[in-house]
Amino acid sequence: MSETPLAARPPAAVPTSDRKPTRGVLLRTPIPGPEAQKVIARDTQYLMTTTKSEPVVAASAEGCWVTDVDGNRLLDFASGISVLNVGHSHPDVVRAIREQAGILQHFAGTDFYYDLQVRLAERLTQITPGEFAKKVFFSNSGTESAEAAIKIARWNRRRPITVGLLGAFHGRSMGSLSMTTSKPVQRARYAPFVNGGHHIPAPTCYRCPYKMEYPSCDLYCAKVLKELYFETSIPPDDVAAFLAEGVMGEGGYFVPPKGWHQVIKSTLDEHGILYIDDEVQSGMGRTGHWFAIEHFGVTPDIITTAKAVGGGLPMGAVVLRADLNLGTGAHSNTFGGNPVAAAASLATIGVIEREGLLQNATKQGQYLQQRLRELQSKYDEIGDVRGIGLMVATEFVTDRRTKEPAVAFRDRVQTEAYKRGLILLGCGRSAIRYIPPLIVRREEIDEGVEILDAAIAAARQAA
Ligand SMILES: Cc1ncc(COP(=O)(O)O)c(C=O)c1O
Numbered sequence: 001m002s003e004t005p006l007a008a009r010p011p012a013a014v015p016t017s018d019r020k021p022t023r024g025v026l027l028r029t030p031i032p033g034p035e036a037q038k039v040i041a042r043d044t045q046y047l048m049t050t051t052k053s054e055p056v057v058a059a060s061a062e063g064c065w066v067t068d069v070d071g072n073r074l075l076d077f078a079s080g081i082s083v084l085n086v087g088h089s090h091p092d093v094v095r096a097i098r099e100q101a102g103i104l105q106h107f108a109g110t111d112f113y114y115d116l117q118v119r120l121a122e123r124l125t126q127i128t129p130g131e132f133a134k135k136v137f138f139s140n141s142g143t144e145s146a147e148a149a150i151k152i153a154r155w156n157r158r159r160p161i162t163v164g165l166l167g168a169f170h171g172r173s174m175g176s177l178s179m180t181t182s183k184p185v186q187r188a189r190y191a192p193f194v195n196g197g198h199h200i201p202a203p204t205c206y207r208c209p210y211k212m213e214y215p216s217c218d219l220y221c222a223k224v225l226k227e228l229y230f231e232t233s234i235p236p237d238d239v240a241a242f243l244a245e246g247v248m249g250e251g252g253y254f255v256p257p258k259g260w261h262q263v264i265k266s267t268l269d270e271h272g273i274l275y276i277d278d279e280v281q282s283g284m285g286r287t288g289h290w291f292a293i294e295h296f297g298v299t300p301d302i303i304t305t306a307k308a309v310g311g312g313l314p315m316g317a318v319v320l321r322a323d324l325n326l327g328t329g330a331h332s333n334t335f336g337g338n339p340v341a342a343a344a345s346l347a348t349i350g351v352i353e354r355e356g357l358l359q360n361a362t363k364q365g366q367y368l369q370q371r372l373r374e375l376q377s378k379y380d381e382i383g384d385v386r387g388i389g390l391m392v393a394t395e396f397v398t399d400r401r402t403k404e405p406a407v408a409f410r411d412r413v414q415t416e417a418y419k420r421g422l423i424l425l426g427c428g429r430s431a432i433r434y435i436p437p438l439i440v441r442r443e444e445i446d447e448g449v450e451i452l453d454a455a456i457a458a459a460r461q462a463a
Pocket residue numbers: 081141142143144146169170171172245249250278279280281282306307
């Protein structure tokens with residue numbers, strides 16, 4: 001502990017169930033207001049274009065609530081893209097960051113030693129599935145975790161191929177981008193990609209690539225790996241790894257049908273192919289289990305995490321079977337396992353446990369889906385409501401029979417929502433994801449759904 005008196009300490013953590021009642025959206029100006037517009041103009045001048053989609057300019061945030069630079073209070077159903085699973089500025093996480101920053105900020109955890117990263121690695125091996133010895137490599141982001149996982153698989157198997165899913169998202173650096181196929185814009189002008197990336201259609205039942213129906217399809221989309229691809233274009237003994245998200249995120253929040261993971265895993269096992277489970281978006285309690293793959297009864301060989309694992313600080317971690325350990329010098333980095341990020345991560349894990357956030361994600365996720373289904377019965381444009389835990393989405397269509405994606409309509413709904421104080425993110429071609437912090441309360445879900453209801457009605461009028 002630092003002997004230096006710390007700046008005003010935040011209050012002790014309050015369990016989710018005892019958190020202050022919802023404060024409600026408060027709009028003092030249109031969104032974006034005058035101060036927000038100034039920041040947006042300067043941002044446009046100085047920052048490279050990336051993926052910004054909503055003109056919300058944050059000044060501060062707490063729990064599920066963001067206050068913008070004009071004093072408007074907005075409800076956050078995006079969680080900084082599934083990062084703030086314990087909510088914005090959770091007092092325990094803030095305290096851990098403040099204290100650690102005053103003790104040891106950085107020491108290059110890959111080249112030197114400190115106990116904090118060991119403690120975090122140990123915790124991660126405990127909360128990840130698999131009753132076997134594991135090791136951890138710390139990265140700084142999701143894409144870096146994917147790069148490391150692919151390298152670990154290649155290094156161990158000495159095989160060149162990684163098989164992934166069409167529609168998947170694993171990151172934007174060249175190795176992970178070679179496996180990312182969720183939108184053409186992410187890949188356009190970047191070819192050639194890293195060699196050895198192959199893709200098969202994903203288990204996206206609402207939009208089955210084979211136009212079949214579950215369960216009469218008999219899991220064709222999983223069997224196809226063995227029965228078609230391994231018999232034609234992909235020599236299985238050249239495959240190092242299969243890479244898939246526990247639940248597909250960016251590509252549209254598709255939950256694989258029961259049995260899909262098992263069929264894939266048994267095919268992989270026949271050829272000694274490693275299963276890399278990307279839990280960057282679906283992990284750290286988002287689906288009601290620590291990791292989404294736990295819903296499906298298979299145990300991956302390698303798990304990639306990032307986003308929520310750092311509790312709001314940049315952090316990623318690859319958890320691997322211990323026997324897949326690399327040789328000295330084969331892989332490393334500078335910032336992995338940074339002490340401040342590691343302290344935030346340990347605090348985050350503690351909050352998820354102490355406040356029962358896995359249970360809350362399951363409970364509130366069910367309630368959220370129920371409320372969204374009520375909207376579905378009111379609005380034909382909602383073709384599908386799907387998800388698991390607090391990883392939920394609605395897909396917008398122009399016609400429920402043809403399922404034509406209603407992309408412009410989805411965009412209008414998002415715009416009308418933030419104008420009313422609800423922060424949302426799209427996913428897939430025409431879906432919106434609802435990913436509030438896992439501390440969300442029923443009243444906050446009600447408020448979000450009411451705003452969404454009004455936003456859909458307004459989007460209809462504008463059509
Ligand atoms: C499943 C998945 N993997 C990897 C990534 C890449 O993470 P990062 O943006 O931290 O590189 C993302 C980001 O959205 C993701 O959702």
